[in-house]
Amino acid sequence: xxxxxxxxxxxxxxxxxxxxxxxxxxxxxxxxxxxxxxxxxxxxxxxxxxxxxxxxxxxxxxxxxxxxxxxxxxxxxxxxxxxxxxxxxxxxxxxxxxxxxxxxxxxxxxxxxxxxxxxxxxxxxxxxxxxxxxxxxxxxxxxxxxxxxxxxxxxxxxxxxxxxxxxxxxxxxxxxxxxxxxxxxxxxxxxxxxxxxxxxxxxxxxxxxxxxxxxxxxxxxxxxxxxxxxxxxxxxxxxxxxxxxxxxx
Amino acid sequence: xxxxxxxxxxxxxxxxxxxxxxxxxxxxxxxxxxxxxxxxxxxxxxxxxxxxxxxxxxxxxxxxxxxxxxxxxxxxxxxxxxxxxxxxxxxxxxxxxxxxxxxxxxxxxxxxxxxxxxxxxxxxxxxxxxxxxxxxxxxxxxxxxxxxxxxxxxxxxxxxxxxxxxxxxxxxxxxxxxxxxxxxxxxxxxxxxxxxxxxxxxxxxxxxxxxxxxxxxxxxxxxxxxxxxxxxxxxxxxxxxxxxxxxxxxxxxxxxxxxxxxxxxxxxxxxxxxxxxxxxx
Amino acid sequence: xxxxxxxxxxxxxxxxxxxxxxxxxxxxxxxxxxxxxxxxxxxxxxxxxxxxxxxxxxxxxxxxxxxxxxxxxxxxxxxxxxxxxxxxxxxxxxxxxxxxxxxxxxxxxxxxxxxxxxxxxxxxxxxxxxxxxxxxxxxxxxxxxxxxxxxxxxxxxxxxxxxxxxxxxxxxxxxxxxxxxxxxxxxxxxxxxxxxxxxxxxxxxxxxxxxxxxxxxxxxxxxxxxxxxxxxxxxxxxxxxxxxxxxxxxxxxxxxxxxxxxxxxxxxxxxxxxxxxxxxxxxxxxxxxxxx
Ligand SMILES: Nc1ncnc2c1ncn2[C@@H]1O[C@H](COP(=O)(O)OP(=O)(O)O)[C@@H](O)[C@H]1O
Ligand SMILES: [Mg+2]
Numbered sequence: 001x002x003x004x005x006x007x008x009x010x011x012x013x014x015x016x017x018x019x020x021x022x023x024x025x026x027x028x029x030x031x032x033x034x035x036x037x038x039x040x041x042x043x044x045x046x047x048x049x050x051x052x053x054x055x056x057x058x059x060x061x062x063x064x065x066x067x068x069x070x071x072x073x074x075x076x077x078x079x080x081x082x083x084x085x086x087x088x089x090x091x092x093x094x095x096x097x098x099x100x101x102x103x104x105x106x107x108x109x110x111x112x113x114x115x116x117x118x119x120x121x122x123x124x125x126x127x128x129x130x131x132x133x134x135x136x137x138x139x140x141x142x143x144x145x146x147x148x149x150x151x152x153x154x155x156x157x158x159x160x161x162x163x164x165x166x167x168x169x170x171x172x173x174x175x176x177x178x179x180x181x182x183x184x185x186x187x188x189x190x191x192x193x194x195x196x197x198x199x200x201x202x203x204x205x206x207x208x209x210x211x212x213x214x215x216x217x218x219x220x221x222x223x224x225x226x227x228x229x230x231x232x233x234x235x236x237x238x239x240x241x242x243x244x245x246x247x248x249x
Numbered sequence: 250x251x252x253x254x255x256x257x258x259x260x261x262x263x264x265x266x267x268x269x270x271x272x273x274x275x276x277x278x279x280x281x282x283x284x285x286x287x288x289x290x291x292x293x294x295x296x297x298x299x300x301x302x303x304x305x306x307x308x309x310x311x312x313x314x315x316x317x318x319x320x321x322x323x324x325x326x327x328x329x330x331x332x333x334x335x336x337x338x339x340x341x342x343x344x345x346x347x348x349x350x351x352x353x354x355x356x357x358x359x360x361x362x363x364x365x366x367x368x369x370x371x372x373x374x375x376x377x378x379x380x381x382x383x384x385x386x387x388x389x390x391x392x393x394x395x396x397x398x399x400x401x402x403x404x405x406x407x408x409x410x411x412x413x414x415x416x417x418x419x420x421x422x423x424x425x426x427x428x429x430x431x432x433x434x435x436x437x438x439x440x441x442x443x444x445x446x447x448x449x450x451x452x453x454x455x456x457x458x459x460x461x462x463x464x465x466x467x468x469x470x471x472x473x474x475x476x477x478x479x480x481x482x483x484x485x486x487x488x489x490x491x492x493x494x495x496x497x498x499x500x501x502x503x504x505x506x507x508x509x510x511x512x513x514x515x516x517x518x519x520x521x522x523x524x525x526x527x528x529x530x
Numbered sequence: 531x532x533x534x535x536x537x538x539x540x541x542x543x544x545x546x547x548x549x550x551x552x553x554x555x556x557x558x559x560x561x562x563x564x565x566x567x568x569x570x571x572x573x574x575x576x577x578x579x580x581x582x583x584x585x586x587x588x589x590x591x592x593x594x595x596x597x598x599x600x601x602x603x604x605x606x607x608x609x610x611x612x613x614x615x616x617x618x619x620x621x622x623x624x625x626x627x628x629x630x631x632x633x634x635x636x637x638x639x640x641x642x643x644x645x646x647x648x649x650x651x652x653x654x655x656x657x658x659x660x661x662x663x664x665x666x667x668x669x670x671x672x673x674x675x676x677x678x679x680x681x682x683x684x685x686x687x688x689x690x691x692x693x694x695x696x697x698x699x700x701x702x703x704x705x706x707x708x709x710x711x712x713x714x715x716x717x718x719x720x721x722x723x724x725x726x727x728x729x730x731x732x733x734x735x736x737x738x739x740x741x742x743x744x745x746x747x748x749x750x751x752x753x754x755x756x757x758x759x760x761x762x763x764x765x766x767x768x769x770x771x772x773x774x775x776x777x778x779x780x781x782x783x784x785x786x787x788x789x790x791x792x793x794x795x796x797x798x799x800x801x802x803x804x805x806x807x808x809x810x811x812x813x814x815x816x817x818x819x820x821x822x
Contacts, residue, residue, distance in 0.1 A: 051418060058341060083420030093411045095430060106419035109429070111536075155415075162419050256720035263626040267639060270623050270690050274646045277657050328550050335551025339544070345552070351814070352554040358741070358810035359561065359803065360748025362775045366782075366799045370564045374787065391557050398554070424540045424547075452650025455750040455775075459782050481652045481751075488656045489755060503653050514648050 002029040004166060004196045005050065010064035012045055012220075014057070019045050021220045023064070027166075032188065032197040034211030034228070036204055038243065041217040043200040044090075047168045050198070051085045052078060068166075083110060086164035090171040092151035094143035099135055102143045102154060106162040121161050129157035130187045149180020156187060166196045174202065185210050204244055208232060216240045281504045288501025302465065302487055303495060307502055312469055313382070313477030314509070317461055318451050320386035320473065321393065326443055328390070329397030330432075336398070337405040338427055357395035361455040364392045368460035382473040385461020392456055393446040400445070404438025405431060437524035441517045448513035452506060454481040464490075480506045562803065569800040572596075572793035581797060587761040587772075589781065589791045596794045598801065600763045604678070604771035605802075607764055608757060609747045611682030612689060616746075617739055619686070620693030624735075627694065628701040629723055640695075647691035655752030658684040663756060670768060676758030678771040684752050689742035696741060700734020700820055701727060737816030744809040748802065750775040774802050 005027040012020035020042045027033050035043050045054065052073065054060045066073045073081055083106070095102050103125055104118045112118060122139065126132035131153040135146070143154055152172055159167055169188065173181040188197060188210055201207050207214050208228055215225040216237075224237045235241045292306055299305030340346040368388030378384040408431050416426040432439075454462075463476035464486055470477045484502045487494050573581070576596050584597015627639050662683060667675030704727050712722040728735075758770020759780065778795045785792040 053414060053418060056414070056417070079420045079422050081420070082418055087418040089411065089415070089418075091411070093409075093415050095412060095415065096434060105416070105429070106421060109419070109421040109425050158415075159419070252718045252721060256718045259720045259724075260630055263622050263630060266619055266622040267626045267631075269619060270646075270687075270694070271639060271642050273687060274642050274649075276661075277649065277654070278645075280657060280661070281653075328553060331547045331550035332553055335547045339547065340551065349551060349554055352558040354814050355558050355807060355810055356554055358744045358748075358806055358813070359558075360750070360775060360806055362748065362750040362778050363561065363565070363799050363803055363806075366568075366778065366796060367561045367564050369782070370568055370796070371560065394554065394557070422536070422540050424543050425536075448648055452648075452652065454650070454652045455779055458779055481650055484656060485652050485751060485755070488659065499656065503656055506650060507653055510648050510650060511645070514644070 003027070004029040004069065006067040006070075008065045008067070010046075010049065010066065011062065012042070012049065012054070013061045014045075015059045019220050020049075020062075023222050025215065025222060025225065027196060027198060028213075029196050030192060030194075031212045032192055032199055032210055034207035034214040035198065035200045035217060036202070036207050036214060036243070037217035037223075039202070040219075042220040043217050044170055046217070047087065047170050047198060047200055050166070050168060051082050051087055053082075053087070083162050084164055085166045085168065086159035086162065087168040088152070088155050088159055088170065088172050090174050092148055092155050092175070094146070094151050094154055096142070096144060098140045099143045099146070099154060100139040103158050103161045106158065110162060122157075125157040125160040128160050128187075128191065129153045130183055130190070131157055147180070149176050149183060152176060152180065152184055153187060156184070160191075164195065166198070167191065169197065169199045169201075171200055171202055173206065181206070204246075216243065218243070278507070281500060281507055284496065285500035285502075285504030288497045289504065293498075293501055294505070297467070298465070302483075302491060303493065303498070307478075307480070307483060307498075307505070309466055309469055310478040310480045310483040310502070311505065311509075313462075313466075314451055314480040314506075316382050316470060316473075316477060317385050317389065317457065317479060318447055320382060321389040321450060322443060322447050324386060325390035325393045325397055325446070329394050330401050330439060332394070333398045333401035333405055334427055334432075337402050338423070338431065353395045353398055356391070357399075359392075361392065361453055362458075364388050364456040365458050365460060367391075368456060373460055379474060380460060380463070380476045382461055382470060382475060382477055385457040385479075386473075388456045388460045389450045389453060392453070393450050396446050396449070397442055400442025401435070401439050404435040404442070407438065408434045437520065441520050441524075444513050444517045444520070448510045448517075451513070452481050452510050454479075454485055457482060480509070565796055565800040565803055568793055568796035572790060572797045575790045576794070581794075582801075585763060587777070589794065594791065596790075596797075598774070598798055600761050601772055601774045601777050601798065602801065603763050604757070604761070605747055605773040605775070607767075607771055608678050608681045608685060608753065608773060609743055611678060611767060612685040612746045613739070613743055615682060616686035616689045616693055616742060620690055620738075620742065621697055621735055623690070624694045624697035624701055624738075625723060625728070628698045629719070629727065640698075643691050643694050646687075647695075651688060651749060652751040652755075654684060654688060655755035658752060659755045666768075672768045674758060674770065676756060676770050677768045678757055678764055679767040681753050681757035681771070681773075682767075684756055685746045685749055688749060688752065689746050692745055693738050693742040696738035696817075697731070697735045700731040700738065703734070703820065704730045731820070733816045734820035737813045737820065740809055740813035740816060744806050744813060747809070748775060748806055750779050754779055774798050778802075 003026045007023055007025040010020055010023040011018065037043055048054045049062060049066060095105065100122055103122045107118060107121050123132060131150060134150060143151065146154060173184050185206065191197060199210060211228050213225060214228050214231045216223045218239055224235065224240050231240065232244060235244060294306060295308050296306035297308055336349065368384060372378045372384040372387050373380055412430050413426055416430045457479055461477060462479045462482035466476060466478050484506060487502060488499050581596055581598060583599060584595060585599050586595040586597045587601060588595040627636055631639060663675035663680050666680045708726050708730055709722055712726045753773050754776035757773065759772045759776055760770040761772040764771050778798055782795050
């Protein structure tokens, strides 16, 4: 098994509050790593460390190192890093433009101008995101007209269109109905072969359905990380068990 | 007196006071329309002045004002937008930013006649542009900078932060994010701000007094390095410097100036309604 | 290759953006510098004390006299009168719009205020000259209506949009909980307004007033057309006065570039710039207080 991302002793602060405490973690190539834990335990903050989106916040500070393919991410050009590590946010955020333009937006900025090539990317990404059949006839319509579930899959397609290696999902189904949720989950499982996926979710069952391994975060600390089976059958930490069985959080 | 009665009296008083503010505005508009409407003919708008400006039309003043205003907005708009981009997208919360903000507040409060003096000393004399359209336009451009920066900044601020995050998370650079996502979505607000500043500077007199405006020019402007007649200055001239001016012409000039400003302002209101319907997120 | 090109382009444009960002500082600085530079040439030829303390502004006599005392007093005299008229009227109108008027009337009043803000000052000066000036002359039975009083009336009116709209913002931003508290204690709406809302919004209103006064003291065209422009120290509100702004506007056209007279007008500009700078600084301090 190849380690895609290695996190060594990561500590994060907003102003003077520490929100991630000495975190060690490896993310393996072509796995779906599920991250569960109660609200405010630092899951989102962790994801946004991986693509350095936290750097936008002037109050954010961090220490420790994150290696991608063995290389410290701070030495990778920011645009390249973010192209290689894509992100799907909790709320589907379509840009106020057409479906087609939403998907080609990133690719165009990365220098792809050829119309044929762009159309190819659009189709390929939409197929991978299991949205192609639903929208193929109306690519020029505003993306905001799609339903919530469709928009979230559009966001996935948009991320795929810039050809990432890793995709970070931050509670991608929190605003969706069960049917859309099932579609998004199916999409994620299909993506597993080609991409490395990190899925933050507040839904323990979803983590169980989709992930190969699961990490449990609590108050900024990684309590335990194990295969999905082991963590549910014999959690080694009392707090994990409490959380999984719904005794808190 | 019971509190209820005091309240009644107080409210009525406040209402009357508001009318005191309200009525003169209507009076001004009313008198301009009733006395100036007769002058609004094609001939008045599209012909040159005659008989020492006591007859004929005011075409050169209209053209001059439009020319100055268009020049100045095309200078001030890009600069103002970029300045707002800096403040809203790049600037950190530090001393420099605070000094910039203080400067903008002060620039907004500098009296218009001081801009006139500055324009004279800097553009007309030092840069040797002479009394000309371009010198006046540059002077007005500095003057409208604060309002363009402020309105642009507000509309940039109204673009959801999530749009920026999405774009950045796709590996798009900061400037391209601003260029492709932030600015297009802020455009309605920027446009309305721009038109509003056009309306404001179209009526300014003091800043162009020594930088662009001419008492009388017998032809339409040929280039930007010429002096031109301008509506507000023309109104000043014909209402104070020329004896026996026919009333119709002064009122007509004033009415056209006000109409120009009001049409621009109404465009803004309509644009605002239009965009409010189209853009909701 | 393509990527390097975009990288350089981004780098360049971000430098330009920074430059535009600090342009406001540069211009404030340049304006001050130019006024100072031109003004200083004047003080080479004329004493600062005779300038600030001299009562007589006779730039064309021999020897010329450049005392701006009467001009400064003229400006302040008009401004103070305008303040006395516009502050109560403006604040009361703002209260009416923010707290009492039903929505439709509120919208109408606000549009009228915006309309007023849009009318060029030269137009207001023109209308004032034709209607207000004769009215004042008849009402108070004075030889000429071109007086500081007429000017102040006009300026009070012109300051209204600034005072009303900014005060209204301040009044509206008083938190709901304040009002609820008072009303729960049985106060009428009016009692709540003057005991709770008005004091709470006072810093914002002061800011509005200062900004309005900054406008008034810097107003040029309307003042020049209405106040009579006599450079002497007024003994009554019905005397004509001449302001600093009107002096600059009226005389710059006649001066020879580089002459003492020419430089003296820049020196007036410098005094005016400093006065408005202080006023705006105070206004900004008040406004900052409300924002917190
Ligand atoms: N932008 C921010 N500014 C300040 N504190 C923040 C910010 N974002 C998150 N936090 C704090 O960091 C902690 C972790 O938050 P987050 O990573 O969002 O948790 P989770 O995603 O697990 O709910 C919380 O206590 C939260 O209040
Ligand atoms: Mg979260």
